[in-house]
Amino acid sequence: MTAPARIVAVAARTPIGLTAESSAASARARLSRLATHPFMVDGLGQPLICARDGLLDEALPGPARLTALAGAALEEVVFKLAVLGEMRQPPKVLLALPETRPGFSEDDATKVVEGLGTLLRPSKASPRFEVAGRGHAGALHALSVATQRIRQGAEDLCIVLGVDGYLEADTLDWLAAHRQLAGEGVRTGFFPGEAAGALAVARASVQERSGLPLLASLRGTGTAVEARGIQGDAEVLGEGLSQAILEAATGLRLPEERLDAVYCDINGERYRTEEWGFAVLRTQQLLRDSAYISSVDCWGEVGAASGALSCVLATQSWVRGYASGPRALVWGSSEGGLRAAAVLEAGPPSRREP
Incomplete structure (x- = not known):
């Protein structure tokens, strides 16, 4: 028999909240952290309007910055699972990372994975990491992979973790060159942000046995x-x-x-x-x-x-x-x-x- 997959815990680190609950509440209230960056500029040399994590050092570089964001979300979801006793074996973490672009290379992706790998050690619950998706669709592709493995019996519980951020000089220059960065003269650009989100996905029998919430x-x-x-x-x-x-x-x-x-x-x-x-x-x-x-x-x-x-x-x-x-x-x-x-x-x- 195969069993449906269920989301049993969520986590988030965003410019508008440090947890899933606070981020969702702020989004519902339409609170915004879009503001002028202290020193970064847009494609025309004007002060960059962006949404950034207020607790991170503005000068923290790309891979370290993404690792910090993803690590916060990972620690939140692992804590929620551990409190309910469902962390008896290391979970599989399916990562969604940025696509390769100026300001984020394959070497940077490796650094993020390695950085995350040190967060929970030497805990017995140290996760196993796998990059399962890239870009905007990456976390949902990773969710599809998690669901398939749970249905096939290969995993009882997986964590899907997505992280991204555009606050890197080379990335901003690239966005501006492609007219994707919002600013004067660009009608369809966007304001860059940075965030991480995580989902714990479990087999139905695991959720029911452990008392994990069915979200x-x-x-x-x-x-x-x-x-x-x-x-x-x-x-x-x-x-x-x-x-x-x-x-x-x-x-x-x-x-x-x-x-x-x-x-x-x-x-x-x-x-x-x-x-x-x-x-x-x-x-x-x-x-x-x-x-x-x-x-x-x-x-x-x-x-x-x-x-x-x-x-x-x-x-x-x-x-x-x-x-x-x-x-x-x-x-x-x-x-x-x-x-x-x-x-x-x-x-x-x-x-x-x-």
Whole structure:
């Protein structure tokens, strides 16, 4: 028998909160940390408007900065699991990191993994790390991997951890050169941010035996590759995103189980808005409403952390009782072409797999 995967703990470190609960509450209140950076500038040499972690040294360099953010989220989720006694063996941590770009190399990715590997040692619960996704869709792809391994019996519990940040001089220059950095003369750019989010995903039997909270059931996940890239000249049609969403929603009983909310990484870039518009045309039978929830105006553009943080927002809406309904779609689009989606459901799953 296979069992559904369930989200049993969440964590976050964002410019608007030090935990999952405080970050979600601040996002709901539309609190924003967008402000002028003390010394960084945008593509025109003007003071950079961004959202940054107020507790980190402004001069802390890239890999160390991401390690600090991810480490905070990892420690939070591990603490929540340990308090409830479900850390008897080292968990598998599936990482979502930035795609390779100016200011973040493969060597930097290795440094982040190595840095995280030292955080919980010599604890018996020291995690096992694996990079399972890159870019905006990375955490949701990692969630798909975690779900598959849990269903196959390879893992009982996995931690999905996404982290990203754009506050690196080479990265900002690259964004400005591609007219992605918000500022004078750029109509569809974004304000950079930095954050990390984490999800603990467990087998149903583990959740029930241990008494871990059931924050959400994973009704489905989907991934695809989009050939019409964000940086390309081809017209966006949303084909890859549509494919990922339809795959994630395969198990829904329609129309009664249509999706009540949509969480995504739309950040002001025209490509992402148009991609969602075309995807809606192909998937509208799944949606009660095509409106979406994005918190980039609160914590800035957070790249590979966005999928995990979207799941945090969805689960907290159910925990706190302000959700519009019991099912949510979360999706993300990486610049390299990866598209990923997940369907989450509050409370006990509406049906068990045979």
